Amino acid sequence: MRFKKTKNTIKDIQRHAFLNACLLATVVILSVMLFSVTVISVSLKKGMGNMRKRLGADIMLVPKGEREKAENMLLEGSRSNFYFEGEVYEKVQSIDGISDSTSQCFLKSLSADCCSSEVQIVFFDPDSDFVVGPWIETEYKQKLSGDAVIVGSDIVSEDGKIKLFGQEYAIASQMARTGTALDSSVYFSADAKAELLRNAEEKGSFLTEEQKKGDILSSIFINVDGSHTTEQVIDSAHKTIGDIFDVVYPKKLHESLSGSLGKITGVVNVISLSLGILLVAILLIINSIIMKGRKPEIALLRVLGHRKKDLIRKLLSEMGLISLAGALGGSLLGALIVIPFGRYIGKSLDMPYLGPGIASVLVQILLIVGIVILIVFLASVFFIIHTTNTEPYLALRKEE
Amino acid sequence: MKNRIIFAAAFVLLGLLVILAPTVLFPVCESEMKMACFFTKKAEIGAGLVIAALGVIYFFLKNKDIRLGISIAQFLNAGLVLAFPAKLTGLCKMSDMACRVKTYPALIVLSVLLALTAAANIVFLIKSESEK
Known part of the structure; x- marks a missing residue:
């Protein structure tokens, strides 16, 4: 039963292939960015912590x-x-x-x-x-x-x-x-x-x-x-x-290096925050376009007797599936790039860099999947409720 | 037709990248002595040529079974791309050498991408065959 539902959801997604592909691409980019930024900054911090231990003399x-x-x-x-x-x-x-x-x-x-x-x-x-x-x-x-x-x-x-x-x-x-x-x-x-x-x-x-x-x-x-x-x-x-x-003074050396690490992470945070905001804005725009296009379909389904609650659930599960696939794919893509190149990143930044272990990569991926699903949910829930709330009569009339 | 163009292009591109990664994009260690990574570079050039050539052949073939066979070969080639630096010819022993810092990660990424592309094509071809 559950499998059939998922299959139907996938069919629904395929019906609006182009826009959903745009949505998926945005989610993938967002996840790649989130994953890479967190892994790189965590690894740099770990390298720095290790360095402090190594510079163990006054x-x-x-x-x-x-x-x-x-x-x-x-x-x-x-x-x-x-x-x-x-x-x-x-x-x-x-x-x-x-x-x-x-x-x-x-x-x-x-x-x-x-x-x-x-x-x-x-x-x-x-x-x-x-x-x-x-x-x-x-x-x-x-x-x-x-x-x-x-x-x-x-x-x-x-x-x-x-x-x-x-x-x-x-x-x-x-x-x-x-x-x-x-x-x-x-x-x-x-x-x-x-x-x-x-x-x-x-x-x-x-x-x-x-x-x-x-x-x-x-x-x-x-x-x-x-x-x-x-x-x-x-x-x-x-x-x-x-x-x-x-x-x-080994310990002072560490302080000066921590200072430059602070600057690097500061710049990275500003860039990724602005990129993140841009991506969320794109998500909002795509969601609004998707929902506007689906208004007549939703209205028809309501006329045919579907309950509002079921329709909201159906639309949310579509979004959920897209964001899950996008977040997983994006995190794995990020891992594929960032983890093998870790040492190269550390070398080009001239910073001690200690890459994450498998366990922390898995935790990171789970965390990012959770965050991305939450972002997509927040970016779509308003449009979904708005669309299902529109009176069928008005929704269908506008399309004429 | 669409499948043939997309996957042939992907195979040719990945094959060229396998050649370019250890030579131009992320070159192996430069030294007068011939180190392990020098032989890995040579081996990868060979592997890349085979991958790209199979990509070109793929484009001209209409028979789905042969295309399936080529895709399986490409999947195995992906293993070869990784096996040269990891086991067969090896890399320099010091982990801060260029071949370990740059070339090896690049080859890992290319190998995974080739394996994924070939696997996706295998699934696609088998599925389209069974739908007939």
């Missing part, structure tokens, strides 16, 4: 003159080589007011395995670390030894191993996605530095004089304890190790 000390490179590295994950002498870290540790400190050393490498691209090699100290740790997805208990590595989420490995400078390293764990190029880094324990540099040199990679020294580090991450201010700690650092460093 201050980061880098060699003098390398501030810009270091900031780019934090934000975009671009690869760079800059170094302190190894002894600087020990001196920094003696400064008052530091609650946590850890050091990292970066090394640009040639390709991993085949030839695909450079990876950034990061040496970190697993004992004092508080920057890399929170990103490790699968817990690993054993101490990170010289021949095991932690890799960023984008490093693809079929057999749990990665080949660097001719040597294979077992992958102990993989980090969660951060949404930036840091996802293509390989993290070694600091103990492995000497051996890796030796391998690199043997394999013919170009090493700078500094890198050949071995006892080097690139940045020192510091958390300041509650009783001191960051300025005090920076002052004491200047006194202890001299004027050889620049300071990067």
Whole structure:
């Protein structure tokens, strides 16, 4: 019975094919827009939230003159080589007011395995670390030894191993996605530095004089304890190790990026709102045309004894079917475009971008179907009631 | 006639897009070395040519059964378009490379569109056959 009703509704829709196709197209465009805008803004916000977690230190000390490179590295994950002498870290540790400190050393490498691209090699100290740790997805208990590595989420490995400078390293764990190029880094324990540099040199990679020294580090991450201010700690650092460093404030970087994200989403919201209003206006116009054209048909049906309530239900179910099909089709079309191209969108906006999972895509689609059906209902209900309320006599006479 | 023109045009267009996506529109990584994505590009050019050629042949055929067969072939070709980057020839290993960021998504979209077009045509042809 229900199936037959749906079939009749589809036949009714086909009877006014052109206008209903216009209505369907409008609904599809509206849903594609709604879906894409929500998915993109949610993913950018998620990427930003992740970024805040990653920029987990109060201050980061880098060699003098390398501030810009270091900031780019934090934000975009671009690869760079800059170094302190190894002894600087020990001196920094003696400064008052530091609650946590850890050091990292970066090394640009040639390709991993085949030839695909450079990876950034990061040496970190697993004992004092508080920057890399929170990103490790699968817990690993054993101490990170010289021949095991932690890799960023984008490093693809079929057999749990990665080949660097001719040597294979077992992958102990993989980090969660951060949404930036840091996802293509390989993290070694600091103990492995000497051996890796030796391998690199043997394999013919170009090493700078500094890198050949071995006892080097690139940045020192510091958390300041509650009783001191960051300025005090920076002052004491200047006194202890001299004027050889620049300071990067990871948390402030995040604030500035959030600001630009705010601007982007602001612009996107204004554009999509105006487009949305335009589309709703088009919906209203199409609905008014459809209902005007159907006035005689409705009047005839009323003359033939159909109840007003049944007619309203019939017209609403037609609208419901069109909006359901349009919203579903539109959301799926939006998903087909936005989800595969997610990384491209993030890259072109220069923002961390973390695409949605399957569950959240399904929730998003359901939500958009609901919203679109509600919009179409609100845009048509007035015309439907008006048409069914018109006296059959008047409706038929006007057509003469 | 209408069906033949619409679907032949769609197949030719999609075939051309499969050729253009990895070469012009969303080109694969540029490098002197021949990387995995280079071979994917070559394979996609071949697949695209076959899809477009089948589209042209489709236009000249009146026999509905053969047209149905071509549509089934196009549906399978859609799988091939996706299988080259995903499994058969592969892409660069780093996920921030151009071939993974741009070319692969474009090929996914094209493959789904081709599969949907071919499936729609298969349903249409079977239905019109049974209505006779």
